[in-house]
Amino acid sequence: MERWYRNTVIYSLDVSMFQDANGDGIGDLPGLISRLDYLSRLGVGTIWLNPIYPSPRLDGGYDITDYYTIDPRFGSLGDFSELLNQADELGLRIMLDLVVNHTSDQHPWFQSARADPDSPYRDWYVWSETEPPDRWLGTAFPGVEKETWTHDPVADAWYRHRFYRWQPDLNTDNPEVRAEIYKIIGYWLRLGVAGFRIDAAPFLVESRRPDEPTTWPDYGLLRQIRETVSWRRADAVLLAEANVGDEELLEYFGEGDGEPTRMMMLFAFRLNQAIMLALAREDAGPVRAVLDRLPDLPRHAQWATFLRNHDEVDLGRLSDDEREDVFAAFGPEPDMRLYDRGIRRRLAPMLAGDRRRLEMAYSLQLTMPGTPVLRYGDEIGMGEDLSRPEREAIRTPMQWSHTDNAGFSRAEPEQLIAPPIGAGPYGYPKINVTEQRLDPNSLLTWFERILHTRRECEEIGTGEHQVLDSGQPHVLVHTATGQRGRTLFLHNLSPDPCHCSLDPRLAGDSTPLGLAADADYGTGVDLTAIDLNGYGYRWIRLHRSF
Numbered sequence: 001m002e003r004w005y006r007n008t009v010i011y012s013l014d015v016s017m018f019q020d021a022n023g024d025g026i027g028d029l030p031g032l033i034s035r036l037d038y039l040s041r042l043g044v045g046t047i048w049l050n051p052i053y054p055s056p057r058l059d060g061g062y063d064i065t066d067y068y069t070i071d072p073r074f075g076s077l078g079d080f081s082e083l084l085n086q087a088d089e090l091g092l093r094i095m096l097d098l099v100v101n102h103t104s105d106q107h108p109w110f111q112s113a114r115a116d117p118d119s120p121y122r123d124w125y126v127w128s129e130t131e132p133p134d135r136w137l138g139t140a141f142p143g144v145e146k147e148t149w150t151h152d153p154v155a156d157a158w159y160r161h162r163f164y165r166w167q168p169d170l171n172t173d174n175p176e177v178r179a180e181i182y183k184i185i186g187y188w189l190r191l192g193v194a195g196f197r198i199d200a201a202p203f204l205v206e207s208r209r210p211d212e213p214t215t216w217p218d219y220g221l222l223r224q225i226r227e228t229v230s231w232r233r234a235d236a237v238l239l240a241e242a243n244v245g246d247e248e249l250l251e252y253f254g255e256g257d258g259e260p261t262r263m264m265m266l267f268a269f270r271l272n273q274a275i276m277l278a279l280a281r282e283d284a285g286p287v288r289a290v291l292d293r294l295p296d297l298p299r300h301a302q303w304a305t306f307l308r309n310h311d312e313v314d315l316g317r318l319s320d321d322e323r324e325d326v327f328a329a330f331g332p333e334p335d336m337r338l339y340d341r342g343i344r345r346r347l348a349p350m351l352a353g354d355r356r357r358l359e360m361a362y363s364l365q366l367t368m369p370g371t372p373v374l375r376y377g378d379e380i381g382m383g384e385d386l387s388r389p390e391r392e393a394i395r396t397p398m399q400w401s402h403t404d405n406a407g408f409s410r411a412e413p414e415q416l417i418a419p420p421i422g423a424g425p426y427g428y429p430k431i432n433v434t435e436q437r438l439d440p441n442s443l444l445t446w447f448e449r450i451l452h453t454r455r456e457c458e459e460i461g462t463g464e465h466q467v468l469d470s471g472q473p474h475v476l477v478h479t480a481t482g483q484r485g486r487t488l489f490l491h492n493l494s495p496d497p498c499h500c501s502l503d504p505r506l507a508g509d510s511t512p513l514g515l516a517a518d519a520d521y522g523t524g525v526d527l528t529a530i531d532l533n534g535y536g537y538r539w540i541r542l543h544r545s546f
């Protein structure tokens with residue numbers, strides 16, 4: 001077996017939305033502990049928690065006021081260590097979000113820095129005495145946040161922030177700030193986490209002062225983070241969020257003697273946007289093109305694939321025409337769009353709740369090179385609540401059952417951290433775990449089956465991927481070849497049934513074997529005549545060695 005992160009399934013969740021154990025209306029760690037068995041049965045191997053630290057939560061917890069403890073609303077450090085213990089028992093790993101590009105403006109460091117020019121924390125942030133020329137440039141949230149430097153009346157100076165104005169950027173040039181980052185990493189590793197998602201990595205390494213002629217971006221910081229992590233815990237993983245251009249991507253992995261020297265994993269943003277475009281156009285071309293162009297990675301480096309995450313679907317790297325097509329198909333109303341580049345919806349409603357299409361889309365994700373990352377609630381096909389602001393639309397309580405508050409909490413409805421989706425086709429009376437668990441044909445049951453099937457296909461996570469010519473523009477045909485064998489995948493992105501004819505020599509002397517499919521296509525597989533339903537998919541093992 002290769003390294004664990006190459007064949008795990010990562011499940012990302014927000015503790016505050018998952019399960020409330022003490023009835024105060026806010027999800028918590030004891031609630032999550034009570035649901036670990038659910039995640040284990042689903043086939044998840046690793047849980048990535050969105051920030052669990054104390055925070056005013058003006059940005060889903062990505063605005064932190066203390067890096068060394070748990071938000072008291074979620075529980076205590078004791079509860080966290082209990083989570084690690086219970087997860088260990090089930091063979092589940094826990095990853096945390098490492099958000100060190102910025103803090104909350106309520107963090108004591110910032111409060112001290114702004115109040116006193118001689119504060120030891122003054123240089124932990126980025127200040128300007130005069131209005132910076134790039135004040136109006138480069139916000140991460142266009143349409144919502146306007147500036148990247150805000151005047152602070154207490155400090156009587158301008159501070160820099162790439163994100164919201166309540167998230168002042170840390171000055172990562174300052175060696176003291178770097179030392180603190182390593183301390184935070186060491187602390188959580190010592191408690192037993194399996195690794196970190198590095199939030200906003202490109203902003204972390206960019207110049208703090210665009211006018212200064214230094215050597216930027218400073219990937220050395222990523223290298224140092226990596227060294228700290230690997231020294232403290234050899235098998236810990238770093239997964240970076242870096243939605244950057246193709247040329248820059250490899251820099252985030254780094255390379256020395258053929259191995260990654262910086263991050264071991266990167267989210268495959270480029271592939272995500274290609275899949276969205278392919279789904280919208282019902283054309284395999286965009287995925288084919290990206291797969292063909294993916295750079296060779298250093299040994300043990302890995303992509304993390306995803307369809308949806310806790311943010312908007314970011315379409316920023318598509319051309320204007322391409323983006324318009326995705327908007328037209330999946331975000332036709334202006335209110336579904338966000339930050340001039342994205343869609344604030346869950347996948348199920350984007351695909352109009354079409355089960356065949358949803359399964360095909362997830363099958364596609366699960367067969368792409370990399371480690372799949374799933375978002376809580378997507379396994380049951382949850383929807384969004386567009387009456388909530390910005391990305392809050394897709395951050396609603398997990399729908400456990402058709403009972404009060406979706407089984408998320410026993411609090412009074414007005415006490416809940418966010419209202420569960422109640423009405424319509426995606427409301428909890430219709431979409432919930434309890435009903436789907438009992439139904440052999442539910443999306444949840446489908447996910448359980450396919451995730452377990454994927455465990456038999458280590459070549460997806462660690463093998464070589466190759467795109468074949470299907471002769472049909474709307475069908476993606478690809479193979480994954482690993483140490484144990486070779487598997488063929490077909491995905492029909494269009495609603496029309498079709499027929500593919502492949503080279504019978506693909507299987508060599510072996511007899512091809514169906515592993516998974518959208519329907520029963522019979523036992524034997526004739527490679528020269530492969531049927532596919534509309535939105536159909538098939539996983540076919542070509543060959544296996546032992």
Ligand code: GLC
Pocket residue numbers: 059060062099163199200241310311
């Ligand atoms: C990342 C997170 C996003 C957050 C931002 C600022 O992009 O995914 O949710 O708002 O960083 O921390």
Ligand code: CA
Pocket residue numbers: 020021022023024025026027028073
């Ligand atoms: Ca609670």
